[in-house]
Amino acid sequence: MEELLLDFSQRHSTFDDVGQAQTALKGFRSTSGISDAAFLITNLPTTDGQGTYALSTYTEDWHRHYIARNYLDIDPVVQNALTRITPFEWGVEDPNPALKTFFGEANDFGITNHGLSVPIRGIRGDIGVFSISSDLSTKEWANFRHESQSDIMMLAYYYYMACLDIEFPENRAVELTPREYDILSWASKGKSTHTIAEITNLSPKTVEYYLANIRVKLRAGNTTHAVAMAVRWGLIDPLN
Amino acid sequence: MIIAEHRSDTDKELLDQMYQLRADAFGVRRGWRVNIVDHKEIDQFDDLNPLYLMSVDDNGQLLASLRLLQTTGPHMLADVFGELLGDEPLIRSPLVWESTRFCVNTKASSIQNAGGVNSVTCELLEALCTVANKSGLTNLVSVYDVFMERVLKRSGCIFQQYGQTVRYDDGLKTKAGIFDVNELAMTSIRNASALPKEPNYTGKYWSELDVA
Numbered sequence: 001m002e003e004l005l006l007d008f009s010q011r012h013s014t015f016d017d018v019g020q021a022q023t024a025l026k027g028f029r030s031t032s033g034i035s036d037a038a039f040l041i042t043n044l045p046t047t048d049g050q051g052t053y054a055l056s057t058y059t060e061d062w063h064r065h066y067i068a069r070n071y072l073d074i075d076p077v078v079q080n081a082l083t084r085i086t087p088f089e090w091g092v093e094d095p096n097p098a099l100k101t102f103f104g105e106a107n108d109f110g111i112t113n114h115g116l117s118v119p120i121r122g123i124r125g126d127i128g129v130f131s132i133s134s135d136l137s138t139k140e141w142a143n144f145r146h147e148s149q150s151d152i153m154m155l156a157y158y159y160y161m162a163c164l165d166i167e168f169p170e171n172r173a174v175e176l177t178p179r180e181y182d183i184l185s186w187a188s189k190g191k192s193t194h195t196i197a198e199i200t201n202l203s204p205k206t207v208e209y210y211l212a213n214i215r216v217k218l219r220a221g222n223t224t225h226a227v228a229m230a231v232r233w234g235l236i237d238p239l240n
Numbered sequence: 241m242i243i244a245e246h247r248s249d250t251d252k253e254l255l256d257q258m259y260q261l262r263a264d265a266f267g268v269r270r271g272w273r274v275n276i277v278d279h280k281e282i283d284q285f286d287d288l289n290p291l292y293l294m295s296v297d298d299n300g301q302l303l304a305s306l307r308l309l310q311t312t313g314p315h316m317l318a319d320v321f322g323e324l325l326g327d328e329p330l331i332r333s334p335l336v337w338e339s340t341r342f343c344v345n346t347k348a349s350s351i352q353n354a355g356g357v358n359s360v361t362c363e364l365l366e367a368l369c370t371v372a373n374k375s376g377l378t379n380l381v382s383v384y385d386v387f388m389e390r391v392l393k394r395s396g397c398i399f400q401q402y403g404q405t406v407r408y409d410d411g412l413k414t415k416a417g418i419f420d421v422n423e424l425a426m427t428s429i430r431n432a433s434a435l436p437k438e439p440n441y442t443g444k445y446w447s448e449l450d451v452a
Contacts, residue, residue, distance in 0.1 A: 083248040083289045085310050085337070086375060086445055120334065121288060121313025149376035150335055157312060157334040177329045206400065209418060212378060216333045 001148035004031050005155050006221030013158075013219050013229065014165045014172055018055065021163050025057050028132065033144050035112050035135045039159060040078060041128040046167055051126075053163070062109040074102060081119040081129035087153060089145070090115045090131075114141045118156035122164065130156035158219045174217055176235050183210050185236050188227040241440035242367040243294045249444050250292060256280065257302040258294060265343035273409050285309060285316065285340070291445065293371065295364050303349050303360045306342040306368065311381060316340050317416050321383050324416040326404035331418075335378040339368060339419075342388070353433055355394035362433030365395050367441065369429050372421035374449040380419040385412040392417075396432025398425045 008024065015021045021039070028037040038056035045051070054072075056063070065071075072078060080088050115133035122128060132152065134141055164171045176184065179200075186196045193211070197204040211223055220226035230236045247255070259280035266272040267281055274281050290307040297303055309315040311331050315338040318330055344361055351359040372380050381402065384392065392399060399419040408414050419425070 084246040085289065085291055085308065086246075086448075088448065118334070121310045123313055123318075123332075125314075150378070153334045153376055177327060179327065180329060203400075209379070213329060213331065213333065217329070 001031075001144075001151035001155070002221075004028065005151050005158070006225065008155060009158055009219055009221040010225060012162055015162045017166060018053065021159075021166065022055050024159070024162075025055055029057055033134050033136050033140070034132050036133045038077075038131045038133075039128070039163065040081070041122075041126055041160070041163060042078075042082075043124075043126045044167060045124050045126070058111060059109055062106070062111065065105065065109065071102065076102070077115075077117050077129065077131055081117060082127060084119060085121060087116060087118045087149065090117060114138070116145060116152060118153050120157055120160045122160070124168075126164075128156075128160040128163070130159055154216075157216070161219060174233065174235065176214070176217075176230070180210060180214050180217075181236060183207060184214055184227060184230055187211065187223055188231070188236055188238065241296055241442050242363065242446075243296055243443040244291060244367070244371055244441070244445040244449075245294075245443040246291055246445070247286060247289045250294075254294065254296070254300070254302060258292065258305045261302055261305060261343055261345055262341055266341075271409070285314065288314060291337075291371075293364060293367055295360050295367075297348070301348055302345060304342075304344040304364045306339050306364065308337045308339055308368075308371070310334070311336045311338055317381060317383055321406075321414070321416065323406050324383060324403045324414065328403045331381055331402075333378070335376065336381055336418075337372065337375075337377055339380050339382045342382075342384075353395075353435075355432060357391055357394050357433075359433070359435065361391060362395055362429070363435060363439050365392070365397060366426075366429050366433055366435070367439055369397075369419075369421050369426050370441075371445075371449070372419075373423070373426055377421055380421055381416065382419065383414060383416050385414045387412060389415065389417075394432065396428040396430075398428055 012024045025037045025039060028034050036057045038058065040054045042052040077090055112133050112135045114136060115131055117129050117131040120128040136144055161171065182200060183196055186199060193204050193207050197207045200207065215223065215226045218226045218229045220229055231238045259282050262281035263276045263279055267274050267276045275283060288309060290309050292305060292307050294302060295304040312334055317324065317338060344358055349358060349360045353359055353362050397419060399417045402416045402418045405413045405415050
């Protein structure tokens with residue numbers, strides 16, 4: 001998953017349109033362990049009133065079936081994402097007959113049993129949910145989830161931010177504070193966390209914390225990538 | 241026992257107990273500028289469906305509680321206590337949640353640990369760190385005053401101030417802090433609290449985390 005995160009962030013730091021977002025979703029399927037991916041965002045305060053977007057790698061047939069049955073109202077993934085902040089699994093046994101039907105039908109359309117969804121609360125009152133489903137065995141899936149949970153949460157957020165750019169271009173704007181600028185500049189010169197800590201008179205843990213924050217801000221998979229992004233956008237000067 | 245549940249899954253009677261405990265702890269005892277209606281303290285952040293951690297005794301009485309929010313969306317440090325940041329950037333990360341509205345029903349429990357901290361507080365802090373750790377987070381962020389800061393230190397929490405100190409209405413100096421939630425932090429809290437036995441965890445989210 002770490003590679004997937006790095007790969008995604010290097011190729012898609014932003015989306016210009018829904019088509020690009022859809023293509024990126026398809027790209028996730030080539031990762032072992034992931035059979036499908038989906039993304040929904042709702043409650044967007046857009047000017048044209050179109051506040052909900054749904055993308056997935058599921059078949060056209062399932063999409064048609066989903067819309068015809070008004071499944072947006074009972075889809076447990078959507079309903080859960082609206083009412084909780086924590087990642088959640090789906091596809092588990094549910095006594096609710098409507099949901100049994102829902103998942104049974106999803107199976108018929110090739111959507112597998114194991115899935116993980118990550119809800120994201122946005123600053124505009126919007127809610128995003130990024131989902132992956134898998135055809136791994138139950139045991140493999142448990143391992144996968146255990147190892148990759150944090151990476152999946154980060155990937156979900158980067159994907160969400162890239163989608164937000166489509167509707168709100170100002171979302172792309174990134175600024176570094178003076179301290180972040182200093183720390184990232186030293187990192188760009190190849191200084192280790194320890195050295196940066198000595199130079200800036202901070203603890204190594206604090207420097208690590210700042211670098212982690214910078215990585216998220218720049219939607220980078222690792223620090224080297226963060227440096228590359230910062231240079232590309234003129235946030236730090238490579239020649240300094 | 242410690243219950244971890246979202247607002248939508250929490251028993252209504254327990255929610256009311258929590259809002260009343262908050263009204264009592266913050267509005268009455270601490271004199272904070274909070275909105276109390278019908279003896280309950282509820283704010284706009286409760287509408288975001290936070291994850292609540294609640295310590296409850298065998299009779300169903302609430303002993304302590306706190307709430308967790310994502311920092312990617314609206315939260316107290318971003319929208320109410322921004323002044324505390326000073327020159328520091330706002331924290332927006334899917335791997336950092338904010339913990340707020342930490343309160344203890346001191347009338348219902350008064351056993352203390354070796355450091356002089358209420359055992360219910362210790363237990364809730366241990367639960368908080370465990371939830372954060374098992375959810376895949378790197379850190380927690382929280383706003384606290386100097387009084388709470390002493391409690392957090394004596395409970396073995398590993399944290400650092402983030403930003404500047406500000407004196408708000410009640411006169412107490414207030415700070416924002418970043419908390420570790422890794423294995424080291426969990427061990428530190430466990431050692432400081434020295435609880436006689438493992439807390440009894442329950443609730444929908446606990447079983448998902450495989451902690452129960």
